[in-house]
Amino acid sequence: MTDLGLHMGQAMGDQDLPGVLVSDLEGPHGICEDHAEDLKRHFNLITMQDFLENKAQLGPQIQAVYIWCGRPAVSQELLHSLPSLKIVASAGAGLDHLDLGLMASFGVKVANTPHAVSSPTADLGMALLLAAARRVVEGHQLAVSPHTENFPTDYMGQQVTGATLGIIGMGSIGYKIAQRARAFEMKIVYHNRKRRKLEEEEAVGAIYCERLDDLLQWSDFVMLAVSLTPQTQGLIRKRELRLMKPTAILVNIGRGLLVDQEALVEALQTGLIKAAALDVTYPEPLPRDHPLLELKNVILTPHIGSATHQARRQMMENLVESILASLSGLPIPNEVLLK
Ligand SMILES: O=CC(=O)O
Numbered sequence: 102m103t104d105l106g107l108h109m110g111q112a113m114g115d116q117d118l119p120g121v122l123v124s125d126l127e128g129p130h131g132i133c134e135d136h137a138e139d140l141k142r143h144f145n146l147i148t149m150q151d152f153l154e155n156k157a158q159l160g161p162q163i164q165a166v167y168i169w170c171g172r173p174a175v176s177q178e179l180l181h182s183l184p185s186l187k188i189v190a191s192a193g194a195g196l197d198h199l200d201l202g203l204m205a206s207f208g209v210k211v212a213n214t215p216h217a218v219s220s221p222t223a224d225l226g227m228a229l230l231l232a233a234a235r236r237v238v239e240g241h242q243l244a245v246s247p248h249t250e251n252f253p254t255d256y257m258g259q260q261v262t263g264a265t266l267g268i269i270g271m272g273s274i275g276y277k278i279a280q281r282a283r284a285f286e287m288k289i290v291y292h293n294r295k296r297r298k299l300e301e302e303e304a305v306g307a308i309y310c311e312r313l314d315d316l317l318q319w320s321d322f323v324m325l326a327v328s329l330t331p332q333t334q335g336l337i338r339k340r341e342l343r344l345m346k347p348t349a350i351l352v353n354i355g356r357g358l359l360v361d362q363e364a365l366v367e368a369l370q371t372g373l374i375k376a377a378a379l380d381v382t383y384p385e386p387l388p389r390d391h392p393l394l395e396l397k398n399v400i401l402t403p404h405i406g407s408a409t410h411q412a413r414r415q416m417m418e419n420l421v422e423s424i425l426a427s428l429s430g431l432p433i434p435n436e437v438l439l440k
Pocket residue numbers: 192193194195196218406407
């Protein structure tokens with residue numbers, strides 16, 4: 102935590118601390134419970150429920166919104182009730198839950214925590230890739246089942262070593278995936294809006310694919326690590342799935358809406374592609390009767406890319422630093438530049 106942060110938190114009484122709106126202090130939609138004490142050293146935390154019960158008094162006290170796991174939502178109506186708001190500080194890398202144009206129109210700054218999430222999310226991407234390739238979940242289910250025949254030959258998987266990995270989205274998460282994949286001796290191709298510097302490509306042995314179609318045709322594994330924007334929504338549809346190899350595995354650690362889920366279900370059911378491993382879907386969680394839940398060639402995790410104790414703590418600390426800097430008129434770490 103910054104010196105600035107410690108100074109402000111220690112020097113003021115609770116009631117004088119800047120008001121920060123959070124969704125809740127506990128429960129599934131709250132902030133991490135063990136972060137509340139740290140946050141309270143710096144801020145007067147106001148929950149959404151308290152705010153809604155007493156908007157007139159609490160609204161003007163709120164100088165920052167602290168978004169954790171996408172909550173609270175920041176609507177135009179909310180912005181109108183927060184006349185002193187300076188910053189919306191959002192945990193995570195993705196910004197698809199925020200209307201950045203709206204924030205800009207209210208003169209509100211935005212910050213996120215891209216650095217804290219990149220390594221754990223890349224780790225999870227590799228975990229999903231390996232698990233799907235080697236059918237780890239099916240293997241676990243077999244190993245704990247009542248069957249005594251434990252070494253069936255029909256649990257063969259895809260070899261990772263030497264296979265071609267296509268990374269879509271070569272930001273900090275995509276690049277960290279490439280670094281990890283290199284240790285598995287994978288051939289790496291990538292597609293990105295902007296080509297990376299030559300030395301960065303060489304450091305991980307990645308080859309730039311200007312055409313997404315080429316990447317899809319060449320890859321044994323396709324990893325989606327791209328942000329969700331109007332341009333990337335539905336990036337993988339029936340046509341793109343058709344271009345993939347029948348042995349290919351799709352891993353999505355970006356956002357569910359990058360993929361046309363109906364087309365994916367059909368591709369998995371008909372053997373157009375081999376398997377999928379998804380940390381993200383739409384909606385989240387999926388309805389309990391969703392066909393993705395029935396398929397053996399699918400591994401699902403509940404959007405846990407950044408869910409390590411270390412990353413979550415770093416995210417919280419980064420948000421505190423950004424909020425304190427904005428309230429002091431200092432340059433804001435991890436500020437998202439609004440157009
Ligand atoms: O989903 C997680 C993130 O946006 O970092």
